[in-house]
Amino acid sequence: MRMLINVPETVVADALRGLAAAHPELTVDVDRRVIVRRDAPVAGKAALVSGGGSGHEPLHGGFVGPGMLSAACPGEVFTSPVPDQMVRAAAAVDSGAGVLFVVKNYTGDVLNFDMAAELAEDEGIQVAKVLVDDDVAVTDSLYTAGRRGTGATLFVEKIAGAAAEEGQPLERVESVARQVNAGSRSFGVALGACTTPAKGSPTFDLPPGELELGIGIHGEPGRERRPMMTSAEIADFSVHTILEDMSPRNPVLLLVNGMGATPLLELYGFSAEVQRVLTERGVAVARVLVGNYVTSLDMAGASVTLCQVDEELLRLWDAPVRTPALRWGM
Amino acid sequence: MLDADFFRRWMTATAVSVDREAERLTALDSPIGDADHGSNLQRGFTAVAAALEKEDPNTPGAVLLLAARQLISTVGGASGPLYGTLLRRTGKSLGDAAEVGEAELAAALRSGVDAVMALGGASPGDKTMIDALVPAVDALADGFGAARAAAEQGALATTPMQARKGRASYLGERSIGHQDPGATSSALLIAALAEAGSEAAGE
Numbered sequence: 457m458r459m460l461i462n463v464p465e466t467v468v469a470d471a472l473r474g475l476a477a478a479h480p481e482l483t484v485d486v487d488r489r490v491i492v493r494r495d496a497p498v499a500g501k502a503a504l505v506s507g508g509g510s511g512h513e514p515l516h517g518g519f520v521g522p523g524m525l526s527a528a529c530p531g532e533v534f535t536s537p538v539p540d541q542m543v544r545a546a547a548a549v550d551s552g553a554g555v556l557f558v559v560k561n562y563t564g565d566v567l568n569f570d571m572a573a574e575l576a577e578d579e580g581i582q583v584a585k586v587l588v589d590d591d592v593a594v595t596d597s598l599y600t601a602g603r604r605g606t607g608a609t610l611f612v613e614k615i616a617g618a619a620a621e622e623g624q625p626l627e628r629v630e631s632v633a634r635q636v637n638a639g640s641r642s643f644g645v646a647l648g649a650c651t652t653p654a655k656g657s658p659t660f661d662l663p664p665g666e667l668e669l670g671i672g673i674h675g676e677p678g679r680e681r682r683p684m685m686t687s688a689e690i691a692d693f694s695v696h697t698i699l700e701d702m703s704p705r706n707p708v709l710l711l712v713n714g715m716g717a718t719p720l721l722e723l724y725g726f727s728a729e730v731q732r733v734l735t736e737r738g739v740a741v742a743r744v745l746v747g748n749y750v751t752s753l754d755m756a757g758a759s760v761t762l763c764q765v766d767e768e769l770l771r772l773w774d775a776p777v778r779t780p781a782l783r784w785g786m
Numbered sequence: 787m788l789d790a791d792f793f794r795r796w797m798t799a800t801a802v803s804v805d806r807e808a809e810r811l812t813a814l815d816s817p818i819g820d821a822d823h824g825s826n827l828q829r830g831f832t833a834v835a836a837a838l839e840k841e842d843p844n845t846p847g848a849v850l851l852l853a854a855r856q857l858i859s860t861v862g863g864a865s866g867p868l869y870g871t872l873l874r875r876t877g878k879s880l881g882d883a884a885e886v887g888e889a890e891l892a893a894a895l896r897s898g899v900d901a902v903m904a905l906g907g908a909s910p911g912d913k914t915m916i917d918a919l920v921p922a923v924d925a926l927a928d929g930f931g932a933a934r935a936a937a938e939q940g941a942l943a944t945t946p947m948q949a950r951k952g953r954a955s956y957l958g959e960r961s962i963g964h965q966d967p968g969a970t971s972s973a974l975l976i977a978a979l980a981e982a983g984s985e986a987a988g989e
Contacts, residue, residue: 563953677960
C-alpha cells in the first residue's frame with residue numbers, strides 16, 4: 457500500500473506540524489501532542505477537551521476553536537492518548553470555570569480519560585465527563601464494551617462547545633452534551649478496509665462485490681457482510697436500523713459522514729437517498745452536514761448520524777463556530 | 787529471594803520479547819482489533835527499558851512502579867492503563883522490601899491481576915489478557931515454568947472464545963476463531979518472568 461508519508465513512526469507528529477503551520481489560530485505542541493485554541497484560557501468560560509486516537513481527522517484537532525473544542529489530544533493512530541496529554545490540555549484551557557472531557561466510548565479512551573480526570577482534579581481543576589456512545593451497530597451492550605462513539609461526537613462537541621462559548625456554566629454544558637448524545641444514533645458501512653501506517657496492509661479483507669454493515673471507526677470489520685448494495689439500499693438499511701433504536705420527535709440534524717476514501721460525489725448521492733428514506737418515514741431534517749468529519753483513515757464507506765434537537769439545541773448548532781474543519785457565522 | 791535486579795531482568799526480557807513479537811501481536815490484533823497492539827506495547831516497553839537504565843530503582847517494588855508509570859504515559863489505548871495498573875498494583879503490594887520471596891511475588895501479582903479485572907471489568911472467558919494472567923497466577927505456586935506454560939495455554943484457549951470486552955467484542959460471533967492479542971502479550975510477560983527466573987537459577 458502506497459502512502460503519502462515519510463515513515464510510520466512520525467505520521468502523527470508530521471500531521472501536527474502541518475496543522476500548526478496551516479492554522480496559526482491554534483497553539484500546537486507537537487512533542488507533547490496537545491492542540492489548543494490560541495486565546496485559551498478564555499476568562500469565565502467552561503472549556504471542552506476531547507481527544508482520541510489519530511486517523512479520524514478532522515476529529516478532534518480540526519474541531520478546536522471558538523464555538524467548539526478548547527483543546528484536543530491526538531493519540532497514536534487508532535490509539536487513545538495518554539493521561540499526561542489530557543491533564544496538560546485541561547491545565548492549558550481551564551479558566552477556573554472547569555473543563556468538560558468529551559470521551560468516545562472505547563475502553564482505552566475511557567480508562568485514560570478517567571485517570572486524567574483524577575490527576576486534573578488533584579491539580580484543582582474541576583472536571584466533568586460525557587461519554588459518547590451513539591453507534592447502533594453494537595446491539596448487545598451487556599456483552600460488549602458498549603456502544604461506540606462515532607458521528608455523534610461532532611454534534612456533542614459543536615453544540616456543547618456553543619453552550620460553553622456563550623458562558624453557560626460547566627454543569628449546564630455537561631447536561632447539554634449528555635442531551636445531545638442521548639438523542640443521537642449512528643450506523644456505518646464499509647466498502648473497503650483501511651490501512652494503518654504501522655501495518656501497511658488492509659485491516660481486513662473484503663472480497664470484491666461485498667460490503668460490511670455496522671462498522672466502527674477503527675478499521676474493525678462490521679457485524680455482518682453482505683453482497684454489495686446500491687446507495688438507495690444502503691440508505692434504506694442504515695436509516696431503518698437507526699429508527700429501530702430511536703423514535704425521533706421532529707426535527708433532527710443529519711450527518712452523512714464519509715469514512716475517508718469515499719468521494720463527495722458518492723456521499724452527496726447517498727445523502728439524497730438518506731433524506732428520501734427519512735421523508736418516507738416522516739422524519740423532518742432541520743440541518744444536513746455532508747462530508748468527511750469522523751473518518752477511519754482511508755476506509756471507503758459512510759455513516760449516518762441522526763441527532764434529535766429542540767429549539768435550544770438547534771440554536772446552539774447554528775451558533776457561530778470557527779475551527780479548521782467546521783466554520784460558520786464568524 | 788528475588789531482588790531488584792531480578793525484576794529489572796523481568797522487564798528487560800519483556801521488552802526484548804515484545805520487540806521480537808511485535809509484528810505477530812499486531813497481526814493478531816488485525817482481524818479482531820485495530821492492528822496496533824504490537825507497536826503500542828513496543829513503544830511502552832522500550833520506554834520502560836530506557837527508564838530502568840536511567841533511573842536505576844533499587845527495590846522490586848520501585849522497578850515495577852517505574853515500569854508502570856512509563857506504560858501509562860507512553861502506550862495509550864486500553865493496554866497502557868491495563869498493563870500499567872497490573873505492574874503498579876503488583877509493585878505496590880511488594881512494598882519497599884529489598885528482596886521478596888516467590889510466594890510474595892505470587893500474591894502481589896494476584897492483587898495486580900485483580901486490579902486489572904476491576905479496572906477493565908473483564909472476567910475469565912471474556913477473551914482478554916485475563917485469560918492468560920489468571921491461569922498463570924494460579925500456577926505460580928508450582929514455579930515460573932508452570933506459570934509460563936499456563937499463560938501460553940490460556941492465550942491459546944482464547945481462540946474459540948467470543949469476545950465480551952474490548953474492541954473485539956464489537957464483532958460478536960465473528961471474534962470466534964482468533965487468538966486474543968492481549969492474552970498473547972500477557973503470555974509474553976509471564977514467559978519473560980520465567981526467563982528472568984531461569985537466569986536467577988543459573989547464577
